[in-house]
Amino acid sequence: MEKIKVVVAGASGKMGSEALHMIKKHDDLTLVACVDLQHTGQKVSEVAGLPDFDAVFYDDIEVCLTDVEADVLIDLTSPKVGYKHTAAAIKHGVRPVVGTTGFTKEEIDTLSAQCSEQKLGAVIAPNFAMGAVLMMQFSKMAAKYFPDVEIIEKHHDQKLDAPSGTAVKTAELIQETRKQKTQGHPDEHETIDGARGADYDGMRIHSVRLPGLVAHQEVIFAGPGENLTIKHDSLHRESFMSGIKFAIDHVMGLDKLVYGLEHLMMDND
Template identity: 40%
Template sequence: MIRVAVAGPRGRMGAMAVETLVTERDMLLVGVLDRKMAEHSATLGGKVPIFTDMATLAEESKPDVLVELTTHESVFRNTRDAIQEGIRPVVGTSGLTAQQISLLTELCREKQIGCILAPNFSVGAALMMKFSAMAAKLMPEAEIIELHHDGKKDAPSGTAELTARMMAESTGAAGKPAAGEEDENSGHGNRVAGIPVHSIRLPGLLSHQEVLFGGDGQLLTIRHDSFSRQSYMTGIKLAVREVMNRTGLISGLDKIIG
């Protein structure tokens, strides 16, 4: 039985994750981390204890895994504290910097435990990223358009950033920028790993991304759409199970789906 805790249970993703995890036969929801909710209630739904700090959560509930679904302001602290307590993080919150990821990687190495960073838990989105990396080898001229709901604060999205880096890494030359052009704003969007990324934030959207590859007389479009947050639940469950058998930091759901 995998003992799981959720950070951010009041958010829409966090609330759905809680509902999903309590139905899994091989998982036991042992607590949630939420500083504000604890002011109003000692338990979530009268059953799951609420904690205001990681140390108390670790001591009293002893989770094996923390599913981190908070905000970019809290994600690094929660992930770092979980690893220090010997809890394996599964992180869906974007906003970690390259320096923070490097620090978390070293901490995982010291503690000899796993951590999975997945800016998008949708299996379909993971496949979209893998296919885009494959296509970049033969069609290096590409741009990314990512569309999200108007409540999403970060831009470009974590999914778009990871997609761009996977595409560039697949060949070492895909979308290679001119000198001084890396990650700068321009009329062609934000450049990530040399690849232009365009961000759209509008009501009515949830999470959508398309990668356009241009070539002589042709256009290839690889697109993924999430119409419901339910699309993320399969990936969360998969990551919770996989992180128990992994050591070190893994970035991207694509790394664990084969």
């Protein structure tokens, strides 16, 4: 069996290091390089807490993808860097699997066009936890019957973007089935700016950032005399790894960019 050759960007971060441990567990994957601003030139095995790989750290994606032969880039960095990495991977014919959130619609459209031009697979997912993907799909179903809805997302205090990519994606999916309405009293006003959260198509999104949290989201629906709450908690970053592996397996057979893991999950039924 020929192994899938993987590069991990953001490998020294919490999510990136978890991805390295995931690769170590799967015989059909092999790590060929890491991209990170730290540990340049070092082997992964030389960095405390990381698995025993001979693959080397690079600090430049272009140099890395020129030096090594790779099939897949896993990017777990930040929106600005992640976009650069994804574009570079596509240029080099490497399939991106991207868990970095915060890309704009224009950036996703640009990357999608580049993938289509090269007939190259890519997966960008706001959330790789399969339970979170199901939470988003269930919310889309519920919004048809419960148009009054608010989203509360909670993450660790080192997360840079707010609201989270998962919350935005949830709101986009809800918008597809929800009858548009502006919630709350028509004369409502905020005595402190931002008290009611962000307004997305008339629904509200609230972001919580606290140490000790990982990734959590509640979607609260309300109707006359009843409430429905759809909730998902990622208690450890390991929860995202099954979705990343699932995406790697499927991206090898794609010839376009797929935004959202749910498209692969639904097609896999």
